[in-house]
Amino acid sequence: MFLLAGINWSKLVTMENINSAIRIVVLLGLGFPLLLFICTLAGKAAKKRFTPQVSMLIRKGIFYFGSILLIISVLYQMGFKLTALLGAAGIAGIAIGFASQTSVSNIISGLFLISEKPFAVGDLIKVDDTKGTILSIDLLSVKLRTLDNQLVRIPNESLIKNQVTNITRFPIRRLDIDIGVAYKEDVGKVRSVLLDIAKNNPYCLDEPEPLVLFLKFGDSALEFLFAVWFVKADFFKLRNSIMQEIKERFDAEGIEIPFPHRTLYTGSVTEPFPVEIVPSKAKKPKRPG
Amino acid sequence: MGALDIWNRSKIGAGEILRSQIGPLVLWFKKTEDELHVAFERLPEPDTIVDAEGPTAVDGVESEGLDWGRWIVGDEMNTFQVLPIMPDRPVVVHPELPVKIPTGHKALFFVSIPVWLRVLAGEKKQIELCEVPVLILSNTWFGDTISGQLCYSLRSRARRQIKDSESNPYRAVCPVKIRNTSPKQLDIGRLCVHVEHLKTYIGDKNLWTNEVTITFRGEDQAGKIDYSKERPAFEPIGEMLSDARAPVKETILKRSIGGFKLFSGK
Numbered sequence: 084m085f086l087l088a089g090i091n092w093s094k095l096v097t098m099e100n101i102n103s104a105i106r107i108v109v110l111l112g113l114g115f116p117l118l119l120f121i122c123t124l125a126g127k128a129a130k131k132r133f134t135p136q137v138s139m140l141i142r143k144g145i146f147y148f149g150s151i152l153l154i155i156s157v158l159y160q161m162g163f164k165l166t167a168l169l170g171a172a173g174i175a176g177i178a179i180g181f182a183s184q185t186s187v188s189n190i191i192s193g194l195f196l197i198s199e200k201p202f203a204v205g206d207l208i209k210v211d212d213t214k215g216t217i218l219s220i221d222l223l224s225v226k227l228r229t230l231d232n233q234l235v236r237i238p239n240e241s242l243i244k245n246q247v248t249n250i251t252r253f254p255i256r257r258l259d260i261d262i263g264v265a266y267k268e269d270v271g272k273v274r275s276v277l278l279d280i281a282k283n284n285p286y287c288l289d290e291p292e293p294l295v296l297f298l299k300f301g302d303s304a305l306e307f308l309f310a311v312w313f314v315k316a317d318f319f320k321l322r323n324s325i326m327q328e329i330k331e332r333f334d335a336e337g338i339e340i341p342f343p344h345r346t347l348y349t350g351s352v353t354e355p356f357p358v359e360i361v362p363s364k365a366k367k368p369k370r371p372g
Numbered sequence: 373m374g375a376l377d378i379w380n381r382s383k384i385g386a387g388e389i390l391r392s393q394i395g396p397l398v399l400w401f402k403k404t405e406d407e408l409h410v411a412f413e414r415l416p417e418p419d420t421i422v423d424a425e426g427p428t429a430v431d432g433v434e435s436e437g438l439d440w441g442r443w444i445v446g447d448e449m450n451t452f453q454v455l456p457i458m459p460d461r462p463v464v465v466h467p468e469l470p471v472k473i474p475t476g477h478k479a480l481f482f483v484s485i486p487v488w489l490r491v492l493a494g495e496k497k498q499i500e501l502c503e504v505p506v507l508i509l510s511n512t513w514f515g516d517t518i519s520g521q522l523c524y525s526l527r528s529r530a531r532r533q534i535k536d537s538e539s540n541p542y543r544a545v546c547p548v549k550i551r552n553t554s555p556k557q558l559d560i561g562r563l564c565v566h567v568e569h570l571k572t573y574i575g576d577k578n579l580w581t582n583e584v585t586i587t588f589r590g591e592d593q594a595g596k597i598d599y600s601k602e603r604p605a606f607e608p609i610g611e612m613l614s615d616a617r618a619p620v621k622e623t624i625l626k627r628s629i630g631g632f633k634l635f636s637g638k
Contacts, residue, residue: 254518254519255513255522282510285508285510285511286511288510288512289510289512290464290512291513312513
């Protein structure tokens with residue numbers, strides 16, 4: 084009350100100040116809705132021509148640039164001198180720059196990511212142990228939605244420094260399945276059964292052709308690589324169906340999938356390990372005391 | 373009733389259940405009040421496949437476990453129609469025996485392509501209800517692994533004479549003319565037919581598509597693919613049953629040419 088009472092209202096309420104106040108209200112009242120409208124229009128136009136992240140960048144760039152112009156205009160109407168303001172902003176900029184090295188690094192990394200385009204919004208990527216679909220590529224970070232529907236924010240700097248795998252960049256992918264069969268099995272039969280499974284699975288592509296590679300003589304099994312190509316959208320359907328089909332078909336064909344086992348020999352590989360059956364000794368009753 | 377009469381309009385009354393069969397695919401129709409219910413059943417045994425059977429009433433008997441789809445079509449709607457349409461993706465045809473065309477020669481092949489079915493409701497102004505393939509073709513990739521195209525795969529005898537091929541109500545015969553104007557022999561290991569640009573016509577014995585003419589000028593030269601606007605002239609042709617899914621554009625021509633480098637499957 085004392086503060087209000089101390090104000091000289093007759094000096095403050097002048098025609099000039101009223102005019103300035105009206106201009107500020109008009110600037111803010113018309114400027115921001117107009118800016119939002121321009122952003123929406125530009126976003127829509129950019130969406131048709133550019134990738135989602137470029138259109139988002141254009142929209143945000145217009146918004147930030149317009150907002151700064153509006154704020155400067157409002158400050159000018161309020162009587163602030165722009166030269167002094169810009170000088171102060173320069174000094175503040177240096178101070179803020181020192182304090183926000185990480186943020187600046189992230190912004191520069193973000194610009195590199197946008198220009199290099201290793202991934203786009205909607206791609207499924209893997210960074211370290213995190214796997215998720217890209218929701219947005221911003222100036223400071225990339226936001227992922229993981230497969231179990233969690234939001235992960237990864238700073239752009241770490242994306243530049245670390246290895247990033249773009250899982251869905253190309254339209255088709257290869258599913259590699261390691262399979263071991265018992266030593267007694269016919270390698271040719273295993274190969275033909277696997278190729279037949281691939282041929283009959285609706286999610287396997289005919290071309291590029293499925294691959295069955297005899298990898299090595301393993302400790303407990305003959306080891307094969309079974310590789311089939313699929314359209315990236317069919318990953319779960321293919322993986323579920325083909326694993327089940329391999330098990331069912333191997334069971335039907337009598338092909339054994341062995342578990343790790345070890346054979347013990349007693350000096351000669353042809354003679355069985357001697358087993359002696361001994362009668363169990365009758366337990367003597369304990370004497371009391 | 374001829375095998376090709378299955379494409380005619382059919383009537384269905386309230387509470388009626390109709391069964392129709394086209395190859396291994398059985399179609400069920402049921403009318404209840406203002407709804408039309410449609411279901412598909414795929415028969416597993418090859419020996420149960422009949423060529424075609426028009427809609428017949430089954431007196432309330434229906435196959436168990438059908439996955440019905442419901443469409444609100446109105447009380448007055450008592451007509452439906454099943455039409456053949458080309459598959460929704462290009463078809464890569466693998467001739468059973470690789471074909472070679474010497475330089476300066478041309479050859480005409482008849483490729484038999486399994487159609488999809490489009491179910492429509494209504495008499496004059498028809499409503500499209502759904503589409504289903506009669507045969508499920510396996511998927512294949514045409515082009516390199518970075519920028520190719522998803523297609524259906526089809527093994528074909530690629531017959532040279534139409535009289536050699538058996539007429540089948542759920543396969544449309546596509547005449548493909550290939551000219552080799554390149555200085556080298558053309559080896560055809562596989563051939564990508566953009567069936568989405570093909571119309572379907574009803575003939576005396578077969579379903580037909582418009583003719584495709586491919587001119588091969590060499591691996592490094594741009595080829596040319598023409599989709600005829602005329603009806604095929606290999607037997608008396610009736611009305612057009614379905615239009616092409618996508619009109620032919622210049623951009624599509626470019627894409628076809630891009631695939632041309634893989635024409636011989638190299």
